[in-house]
């Protein structure tokens with residue numbers, strides 16, 4: 001590397017506990033609605049595999065339910081039984097063999113369960129679905145408040161049931177470790193069960209799990225503790241939260257800082273700041289969707305809580321991703337939709353950021369050919385340059 005070549009932070013390895021990610025590109029969790037009885041299919045192998053082949057440092061699988069009733073639809077991913085483990089292990093072995101760290105986001109849809117996919121309008125299951133073998137199921141939440149006019153009314157979890165839910169997160173974490181994941185993320189964002197406990201809009205409890213911020217945070221923090229306890233020492237626990245939920249300031253950045261600090265004290269090493277979801281679809285952002293629309297949240301949490309953060313949200317340009325890291329606004333960059341558009345984004349970004357040997361991010365059986373093509377291109381360009389130069393002389 002010449003001394004003039006800029007050093008890309010995006011492509012500088014990052015240490016996470018005992019792990020080293022080869023770069024700071026994270027494939028953000030993306031629900032696929034392609035699971036079979038909660039377990040992964042060949043779709044997941046190819047879908048996630050392409051991101052490892054494209055050079056990402058960390059590849060997250062989608063939100064994966066800790067209980068069957070915690071799925072959003074029958075086609076959502078789960079890790080609520082031991083039979084799921086071998087399928088995930090096969091995928092994770094493949095990701096690792098291509099240099100990526102396999103990561104899992106575990107979650108529980110709560111009152112947003114018993115529904116359909118985005119392309120079916122997230123509608124709630126009906127008696128007609130039951131006739132086709134997909135009966136609606138009883139959803140659960142902090143309080144018996146439905147997610148919308150046509151959504152089912154959830155059952156408010158009792159204290160005993162809360163204990164069972166907490167245990168299911170622990171068991172899911174143990175299975176995830178068994179399946180070979182190296183990173184686990186607690187999904188506390190987007191209006192799902194943990195967010196339903198956090199938000200005063202959905203949590204009207206008058207017991208220890210409701211009321212003031214401390215009470216509403218109790219379940220999330222208990223879950224962070226059991227997940228941390230079940231997760232191998234040295235491997236990091238991440239948490240995703242909705243930094244603001246857009247519902248008239250009921251959850252603010254100040255609350256986010258308090259929660260991130262408490263989560264860090266219980267062993268969370270990385271926080272992803274997303275937004276929204278307590279009303280409307282899980283991925284609806286209440287902030288204008290300009291490039292990098294969550295970056296300021298990641299920046300504030302990083303500075304005030306002194307925890308590593310991931311910036312996510314319409315980050316598509318390599319130079320923009322690099323700038324966020326260079327400015328100290330986040331430690332890693334997550335991409336979702338852009339990876340669907342271009343699964344080889346990391347290798348392309350590395351080229352744009354003048355990372356030497358950027359082709360080595362791709363599998364050898366691609367890189368070998370592409371390097372030869374680059375050599376030919378360089379020779380051709382040099383020859384053209386000489387010819388043109390000769391004529392000009």
Ligand SMILES: Cc1cc2nc3c(=O)[nH]c(=O)nc-3n(C[C@H](O)[C@H](O)[C@H](O)COP(=O)(O)O)c2cc1C
Nearest residue numbers: 028029030031062063312313314315335336337338
């Ligand atoms: C197809 C799809 C599925 C998603 N599923 C999840 C999910 O399982 N868990 C989650 O936290 N966010 C999920 N998201 C949100 C993304 O992880 C990401 O935060 C969001 O799309 C913004 O990033 P982007 O602009 O790079 O797409 C999903 C987004 C998409 C497009």
